[in-house]
Amino acid sequence: MRLRHKNLLGIKDLTAEDINLILDTAESLKEVSTRDIKKVPTLRGRTVVTLFYEASTRTRTSFELAAKRLSADIISIATSISSVTKGETLKDTGKNIEAMNPDIIIIRHPHSGAPEILARSLRPAIVNAGDGAHEHPSQALLDLFTIREKKKRIAGLKVAIVGDITHSRVARSDIYALSKLGASVTLVGPATLIPVEIEKMGVKVSYRLEDVIPESDVIIMLRIQLERITQNLFPSIREYSRIFGLNSEKLKNAKKDLIVMHPGPINRGIELDPEVADGPHSVILEQVTNGIAVRMAVLYLLLGGKEESELTN
Amino acid sequence: MAFIEKRELLNSQSVERAITRITHEILEKNKGALNLALIGIRTRGVFLTKRIAQKIEDIEKVKVPVGIVDITLYRDDIGRTEAHPMLQKTEIPFSVTDKTIVLVDDVLFTGRTIRAALDAIMDLGRPRFVRLAVLIDRGNRELPIQANFVGRELPTTREELIQVQLMEADGIDRVVLGEEKK
Amino acid sequence: MNLLIKNGRVIDPQNKIDDRLDILVINGKISKVSKNIVPQNETGIPSETLKEIKEIDVAGKIVCPGFIDMHTHLREPGREDEETIRSGTLAAAYGGFTSIACMPNTEPVNDNKAVTDFIISKAKREGSVNVFPVGSITKGLEGKQLSEIGDLAETGCVGFSDDGKSVQNSELLRRAMEYAKMFSLPIISHCEDETLAANGAMNEGFVSTELGIKGIPNIAEEIVVARDILISRMAGAHLHLTHLSTAGSLELVKWAKNLGYKVTSDAAIHHLILTDEALRTYDTNLKMKPPLRTQKDIDALISGLKSGLIDAIVSDHAPHLLAEKDVELNNAPFGIIGLETEVSLALSLVHKNLLDLKTVISSFTVNPAKILSLDKGSLSVGKDADITILDLEREYKVDAKNFKSLSKNSPFIGWNLKGRPVAAIVGGKIVYCLD
Numbered sequence: 001m002r003l004r005h006k007n008l009l010g011i012k013d014l015t016a017e018d019i020n021l022i023l024d025t026a027e028s029l030k031e032v033s034t035r036d037i038k039k040v041p042t043l044r045g046r047t048v049v050t051l052f053y054e055a056s057t058r059t060r061t062s063f064e065l066a067a068k069r070l071s072a073d074i075i076s077i078a079t080s081i082s083s084v085t086k087g088e089t090l091k092d093t094g095k096n097i098e099a100m101n102p103d104i105i106i107i108r109h110p111h112s113g114a115p116e117i118l119a120r121s122l123r124p125a126i127v128n129a130g131d132g133a134h135e136h137p138s139q140a141l142l143d144l145f146t147i148r149e150k151k152k153r154i155a156g157l158k159v160a161i162v163g164d165i166t167h168s169r170v171a172r173s174d175i176y177a178l179s180k181l182g183a184s185v186t187l188v189g190p191a192t193l194i195p196v197e198i199e200k201m202g203v204k205v206s207y208r209l210e211d212v213i214p215e216s217d218v219i220i221m222l223r224i225q226l227e228r229i230t231q232n233l234f235p236s237i238r239e240y241s242r243i244f245g246l247n248s249e250k251l252k253n254a255k256k257d258l259i260v261m262h263p264g265p266i267n268r269g270i271e272l273d274p275e276v277a278d279g280p281h282s283v284i285l286e287q288v289t290n291g292i293a294v295r296m297a298v299l300y301l302l303l304g305g306k307e308e309s310e311l312t313n
Numbered sequence: 314m315a316f317i318e319k320r321e322l323l324n325s326q327s328v329e330r331a332i333t334r335i336t337h338e339i340l341e342k343n344k345g346a347l348n349l350a351l352i353g354i355r356t357r358g359v360f361l362t363k364r365i366a367q368k369i370e371d372i373e374k375v376k377v378p379v380g381i382v383d384i385t386l387y388r389d390d391i392g393r394t395e396a397h398p399m400l401q402k403t404e405i406p407f408s409v410t411d412k413t414i415v416l417v418d419d420v421l422f423t424g425r426t427i428r429a430a431l432d433a434i435m436d437l438g439r440p441r442f443v444r445l446a447v448l449i450d451r452g453n454r455e456l457p458i459q460a461n462f463v464g465r466e467l468p469t470t471r472e473e474l475i476q477v478q479l480m481e482a483d484g485i486d487r488v489v490l491g492e493e494k495k
Numbered sequence: 496m497n498l499l500i501k502n503g504r505v506i507d508p509q510n511k512i513d514d515r516l517d518i519l520v521i522n523g524k525i526s527k528v529s530k531n532i533v534p535q536n537e538t539g540i541p542s543e544t545l546k547e548i549k550e551i552d553v554a555g556k557i558v559c560p561g562f563i564d565m566h567t568h569l570r571e572p573g574r575e576d577e578e579t580i581r582s583g584t585l586a587a588a589y590g591g592f593t594s595i596a597c598m599p600n601t602e603p604v605n606d607n608k609a610v611t612d613f614i615i616s617k618a619k620r621e622g623s624v625n626v627f628p629v630g631s632i633t634k635g636l637e638g639k640q641l642s643e644i645g646d647l648a649e650t651g652c653v654g655f656s657d658d659g660k661s662v663q664n665s666e667l668l669r670r671a672m673e674y675a676k677m678f679s680l681p682i683i684s685h686c687e688d689e690t691l692a693a694n695g696a697m698n699e700g701f702v703s704t705e706l707g708i709k710g711i712p713n714i715a716e717e718i719v720v721a722r723d724i725l726i727s728r729m730a731g732a733h734l735h736l737t738h739l740s741t742a743g744s745l746e747l748v749k750w751a752k753n754l755g756y757k758v759t760s761d762a763a764i765h766h767l768i769l770t771d772e773a774l775r776t777y778d779t780n781l782k783m784k785p786p787l788r789t790q791k792d793i794d795a796l797i798s799g800l801k802s803g804l805i806d807a808i809v810s811d812h813a814p815h816l817l818a819e820k821d822v823e824l825n826n827a828p829f830g831i832i833g834l835e836t837e838v839s840l841a842l843s844l845v846h847k848n849l850l851d852l853k854t855v856i857s858s859f860t861v862n863p864a865k866i867l868s869l870d871k872g873s874l875s876v877g878k879d880a881d882i883t884i885l886d887l888e889r890e891y892k893v894d895a896k897n898f899k900s901l902s903k904n905s906p907f908i909g910w911n912l913k914g915r916p917v918a919a920i921v922g923g924k925i926v927y928c929l930d
Contacts, residue, residue, distance in 0.1 A: 012705075028383065028402045037436055040386040070386075089822050111823040112707045113777030132825070133707030169707055195704040196712075300400070303391075 003301040007119045007126040010135035011176040019177060023145050026290070026297035032069055033292055043072035046303055047102040050076045051093065052129070053109045058264055059129050059138070062288070063106050066295035072103075094118045103303055107131070125302045133167045139263050140173035142294040144181065146287050147218055150259050155182030160212045162244060163222030163271055164193040164233075170263045174220060175201050186212050189244060192233045209244055214253045221246055221262045221271050237270055247273035251281065259283045315494035316474060322467060323488040328448070328479075331464030332361065335446050336368040338462045339415055348441070350378040350412045354430050355401055358418040360481040361448060365417060378412075380405035387429035403433065410438035415462075419477040421447040424458030449488060451475050496523050496923040497548045499534055503558035503884065508853055509861040509873035518558060519548075520880040523923035528874055553884055556917060557852070560873050561593025561881025562859040564834060565866065566658070566683075566737050566761060566809035569595075569626070572613060573602025578814040578901050580614065583834070584622035586812070586900040588927040590834040591916020593624050593881035594871055596863075599631040600659035606631040606642035608650040615651050623926045624919070625881070627653040627867060629683060632671045636660050641671055648678040653867040656683035658737065661719055663689055665726065672732035681733040681759070681866060686719035686744070687711075687784065696825050698771040698786040706775065708824065711786050717743040724751045724758055735866055736760040738811050740785040742795030748804045759866045761807035761858075762796045764837045767844060769906065779820045779827035780906040783813065797849050806862040808855070810837045814902030832900050836893055836907045842885070842914030852887075859883075884918040886929075891915060 003018060011019070032040055048067045052060055060076060067074035079093070088096075090109070094117075097105060104125045107115050112132035119126040130136040148154055159178050165171045165187050178185050179202050186204040187194060194205055206212050213219070224240060234240050246260065260272075260281040268274050276282060323331070343349050346369055353362030359381050366379045383401045416430055427445060434440060446462035451469045465488075469475060474491045478484075498520040505516040505528065517532040518525065521540060534540060534548050564587065570578035578586075587595045597614065599605030605614065611628050618626035630647030632655045634640045644655060655675055661684070662668045672682050692715040697703050699710025720736055724747060727734035739745065739760050751758040763783075771787045781787060799805040813830025820827050838859070844850045864872025871881055890913045895903040917929040 025400050028400045029386075031403060032386075035437060040436065041432065042386040042388075042391055089818075091821060109823070111825040113824050116777055117823065131707075135707075167707075172705070172707060196699055196710075197701040198704050200701050201705065300386075 006302075007115070008137050008298055008302065009115050009119060009126065009128045011137045011140050011173045011180070012135065014137075014180070016180045019141065019144065019180060022141055022294065022297050022301060023148060025301055026141075026145055026293040029296045029300065030290070030293040032296070033289070038069050039071055040069070041071045042300060043067070043070040043303055046072040046104070047100075048072050048074040048104045048106065048299065049097055049100075049102040050074065050106040050129070051097065052076065052078050052107075053114075054130070056108055056130075058288075059108065062291045063129065063138075063295050065292050066299055069292070070296055070299060072299065090114055090117055091121055094122050098122045098124060104299065127298060127302070130169050133169050133172070135173045136169040137173050138291070138295055138298060139170050140177040141298070142287055142291040143174055143220065143261060143263070144177050145290045145294050146261065146283055147259070149286070149290070150283060151217060154178065157183040157217040158186070158215050159183050159218040159220065160186050160188055160216045161220045161222065162188040162209060162246070164224050164228060165189050165198065165222070166193045166195045167225065167228070168222050171222060175203055179203075186216075188212050190234050190240070193228070209246070210250060210253075213250060214255070216258060217255065219246065219258065219260050221260065223263070223265065223267055224271050241270050245271050245273065246276050248275045248279070251276065254281070261287055264288070316476060316491050317494050318476075318489050318491045321487055321489050322475075323465060325486040327465075328486040328488065331448060332364055333368060335448075335462045335464055336365050336372070339365070339444075339446060340369065340372065342444070342461070343413055346373045346375040346377055348411070348413050349415065350380065350407060350409065351415050351417055352380040352382050352405060352430075352434065354416065354418040354426060355381060355383050357477055357479055357482065360479045361419060362417040365446070378407040380407065382430050382433050384426055384429040384433055387432045389425060389429065405437060408438055409434055409440045411441050413442040413444070414440045415444045415446050417446045419448050419479075420475055421445070421450045421458070421460050422453055424454045424456035427458045428456055448477060449475060497521055497544055498880070498920070498923060499532060499548050499550045500558055500882065500884075501532075501550060501552050501554075503553035503556050505558045505874065506853060506856050507560055507874040508857040509560070510875060512874070513853065518874065518882065520882075520920075520923045523880055525874055525876050525878050525880050527876065551918075555886070555888075557885040557887060559856050559883045559885065560860040561871065561919065561921065562591050562838065562883045562916070563594040563596075563863040563869065563871060564590075564592050564810050564812070564837065564859070565596040565807055565863040566763070567595045567597050567812040567834060568600065568814065568830070569597040569614075570601065570814055571617065572610065576901070577816055580617045580626065581621040582899060582901045583812070583814070584618065584624045584626060586832070586834045586898065588623040588919045588921070589899045590810075590836070591838045591883045591885065591919050591927070592834065593883060593919055593921045593926075594627065594869065595624060595834075596627045596629050596653055596867060598629050598656060598658045600636055604631050604634075604636050605629070605652075606634045606636070606647075608643070608646045611647055611650040611652055624921050625871070627651070627869065629654045629656050629658070631655065632657045632662055632682065633667065638662050638664055638667065641667070641674065644671070644674050645678065648680055652680070653869065654681045654683045654735065656685065656737070658683065658685040661685050661687040661689065665722060668723065669726045669730055672727055672730035672734070676730060676732040679733075679868070681735040682727070683735045683737050684719070684723045685737055686716045686723060686739075688715045688718050691715035691718070692784075695786070696782060697774050698788050700771055700789055702771045702774060711784075713741040713743050713788070716741055716785050717747060720744045720747045724756060727758065728756050731757075733757045733759070738763040738766065738785060738809065739796070739805065740766045740788050740792060742792050745795045745799045745804050748799070752804060759806045760804065761809045761863070762800065762805045763809050763811040764833055764840050765831065765906070767793060767796055767808070768840055773906070774824070777824045778906060779822065779824055780831055780904050782824060782827050782829055783811070783831050784829040797844065800850060800854055800858060806858065806866060808837070808841055808858040810834050812900075814900055815904045816902060817904070820904050830904070832898070832902055832905050835898055835900060836905060836910075836912070838885070839912040839915045840907065842887060843912060845887070846913055880920060880923040882918075882920040883916055884920075885914065886917045887914045889913070889915050889917065
């Protein structure tokens with residue numbers, strides 16, 4: 001099978017069918033990571049380049065392992081954004097990498113639209129590992145995979161996404177993915193961190209976590225960045241944690257089979273109490289494991305099989 | 314690709330007899346069921362494997378381990394041809410090391426599928442022996458691969474098509490010869 | 496210098512003319528406007544001059560007073576790589592304009608008479624159209640100290656603006672208005688609250704929410720519009736609000752005009768054509784300040800033009816190099832060029848029956864002339880022969896290769912448009928003629 005898209009720039013471009021294909025493929029690939037020798041020769045000789053303009057150990061390592069387990073060659077280029085403003089533009093960097101003939105370029109960038117710029121000007125397939133506050137498709141896919149594994153379905157589930165929605169690419173990708181597969185999404189966070197007109201994405205909004213917990217099947221907690229305090233988006237850690245943090249006390253009225261997720265890294269004690277992070281509802285570590293299988297599926301589906309003429313975008 | 318049937322090569326009874334004979338040959342060669350494990354190649358190889366396993370249990374009163382291998386990840390034509398079949402799981406819930414593995418498939422043709430299956434199994438451990446059982450050997454090998462246990466040898470041309478129908482998937486057991494509808 | 500423009504439909508809003516008439520230009524001035532002019536029959540024209548009269552037949556075309564664009568950026572002095580007075584005025588001519596006002600955010604800033612003088616002289620030597628400099632309100636556009644407004648006025652500035660930036664200090668703006676009032680010149684206000692707009696790259700709305708890009712909310716403009724109106728009332732000064740972009744701003748202008756305040760306004764052509772939806776492509780040629788807003792705002796602006804809340808249409812022609820614009824949306828500079836597509840785009844609104852031709856022509860002629868107190872904008876006898884000729888039916892495809900501007904940062908490249916200026920005449924001299 002092959003994904004009917006040349007690139008993976010965002011969940012918005014995918015159909016429910018595309019998403020299910022990726023999840024089903026990931027399920028079959030998960031087994032590779034349980035072997036003693038965690039390798040299959042499928043993408044032998046293919047070259048993957050990761051171009052990360054933002055520091056990230058988690059996502060980058062996950063993509064690296066995914067590529068290596070499929071026997072692809074992978075090389076990581078870490079650039080700081082300052083070198084861009086000083087010298088080479090993104091497009092130039094992309095062209096230089098293209099001259100080395102990679103099959104896939106995985107890019108993480110602090111500005112929305114950067115992967116789109118590359119996709120328009122370069123031949124290799126582009127995978128978006130996070131662009132600004134726009135999308136982080138592989139995270140949403142692994143979130144969905146985890147939910148599906150635990151709950152056996154997506155449709156009809158009530159999912160709450162909690163935290164700084166305005167600055168979260170994970171939130172946007174999750175909203176698209178969950179909605180396309182039939183879940184209903186409620187966003188919870190301070191009004192200062194919920195962007196205007198987001199209801200038009202088909203979600204509900206609440207400012208009270210306690211109201212949303214009892215009916216939720218899944219809660220996705222987002223990381224809060226402390227510099228938002230200086231931007232007057234919320235007054236203090238103490239207040240944020242008290243109102244929007246998740247702790248055992250607030251979970252007293254939760255469904256027994258509620259699952260708690262977090263894209264990581266966690267601010268222990270701020271948005272998530274250690275008890276909850278390590279507790280029975282948490283599937284956070286499973287998200288990490290699933291991340292590799294899902295990313296393997298993405299790489300496999302983008303490269304396996306030809307017929308470029310059939311592809312969209 | 315639409316298939317036009319030209320003639321029936323094996324009917325239900327013949328298929329059943331072939332599977333029974335293969336089972337006996339496997340047991341004969343192995344001198345019983347000791348250390349034996351069967352691995353079926355998706356998709357129809359899996360059905361054949363389960364039938365052979367059942368017959369072994371009937372004869373030897375022993376349950377041999379059964380696994381399934383999906384060779385999609387080991388194909389030699391990834392990125393070279395049109396869309397492949399859906400990737401499915403490899404499920405081998407036992408260690409292959411030191412075992413006598415009998416690989417089972419419905420049709421042996423170019424040999425590439427078997428090559429891929431061998432690589433897949435080798436990535437999981439070090440079997441003592443790997444033997445190959447196929448229902449139909451239709452010739453036209455492109456790699457030096459041969460089957461140890463063959464249901465029926467049916468020389469064909471490259472353009473002809475052989476279709477194995479099994480009760481579990483098609484409602485009836487038969488093998489037919491045909492050609493592609495143009 | 497001597498022309499006979501025959502058979503055109505002459506529309507001169509100031510003189511309330513809309514008729515098939517001929518125009519006679521002698522020595523760069525409008526000599527006569529009437530039917531079937533035969534120069535030989537006119538008294539007082541020397542025979543040598545009669546021989547020099549060039550006849551232009553503009554049957555089927557519209558003849559208007561020379562168009563005025565009161566908000567452009569010429570980049571000279573300082574950024575001659577982006578645009579020069581020569582190239583910018585040539586672009587204006589090819590856009591059908593005969594006069595433009597240029598903003599002071601040059602390098603150095605036009606906050607002293609030396610720079611004003613430089614601009615005026617250079618324009619006289621190399622410019623294709625009349626250039627009227629706008630001086631800065633504050634020194635260096637820093638928003639801290641008043642420029643020598645008196646000097647600037649005397650040297651030839653037609654108004655004062657910190658455009659590109661917005662004066663954040665209310666006390667300073669009050670004093671600037673009181674001071675400029677003495678010279679009967681308007682303060683031209685770019686309205687933007689810097690704290691609300693900070694780091695925004697596009698309109699704050701559903702599109703910016705989906706794209707995850709920090710937005711500039713409507714109130715960033717409206718708060719300052721309200722403030723500036725109130726300050727102008729107290730100071731008794733003429734306030735001109737430039738490139739208004741929101742329905743809310745129009746509500747405020749309505750309030751001000753109803754109460755008789757001396758408030759005028761203009762809207763940039765791109766705010767009448769495009770919405771923030773266009774930014775889904777992340778094309779940096781759609782990034783400008785104020786940003787593209789929503790359809791609701793476009794509707795209000797067009798309605799404002801019809802009702803007179805908005806007096807003029809401008810381009811806010813802002814050249815930028817390809818290298819500067821060819822980056823991520825967040826990093827790209829604000830601004831697009833517009834002189835060479837402005838009139839065609841305005842005519843497209845006429846073709847869509849959203850505006851009538853007379854309103855469009857007024858917004859390019861009599862209205863901006865009045866705002867800047869220019870002796871332009873009409874075809875009255877004795878005035879400079881600044882004339883713009885339009886062909887409403889002419890279809891063409893916008894091609895950057897044809898741009899006279901040194902910069903090509905336009906989102907309209909490749910558009911098929913119907914209706915365009917086919918000639919521009921400045922002081923009787925043909926500076927642009929399509930055929």
